Amino acid sequence: MDGEIGLQAALYLTDEQFVQRRIKESLGEEVVSNKKRAVEIAEKQVGQLEKEKRRVAEAIRKAPDIDVLLKQLDDVGRELSEAKERLQRANEELSVCLTDKK
Numbered sequence: 001m002d003g004e005i006g007l008q009a010a011l012y013l014t015d016e017q018f019v020q021r022r023i024k025e026s027l028g029e030e031v032v033s034n035k036k037r038a039v040e041i042a043e044k045q046v047g048q049l050e051k052e053k054r055r056v057a058e059a060i061r062k063a064p065d066i067d068v069l070l071k072q073l074d075d076v077g078r079e080l081s082e083a084k085e086r087l088q089r090a091n092e093e094l095s096v097c098l099t100d101k102k
Contacts, residue, residue, distance in 0.1 A: 028097070032094070035093050035094035038090040038093070038094070039091055041090075042086045042087035042090045042091075045086070046080065046084055046087055049076060049080040049083050050080060053073065053076045053077060056069060056073045056076055057073060059072075
């Protein structure tokens with residue numbers, strides 16, 4: 001039985017089309033995995049920046065030097081917008097990868 005299994009494995013591994021399909025599938029799975037990871041990172045960044053924005057907004061309500069805090073709020077708002085754009089791009093790229101796999 002082991003000899004038969006070895007023969008079948010050898011036949012598959014010498015079949016160029018089989019090997020190319022498996023390589024392509026493997027690379028596709030890696031790309032999708034990387035895109036999913038990029039989405040997760042972008043989601044985390046958006047969440048952290050939204051918390052920071054709320055923190056700065058609360059500090060503004062309590063602070064005597066409002067100009068410095070308004071600048072911080074503006075900076076966080078800009079970073080949040082950029083993070084949301086990255087998240088949208090990552091989701092679009094993941095969607096394309098998943099559509100291409102079908």
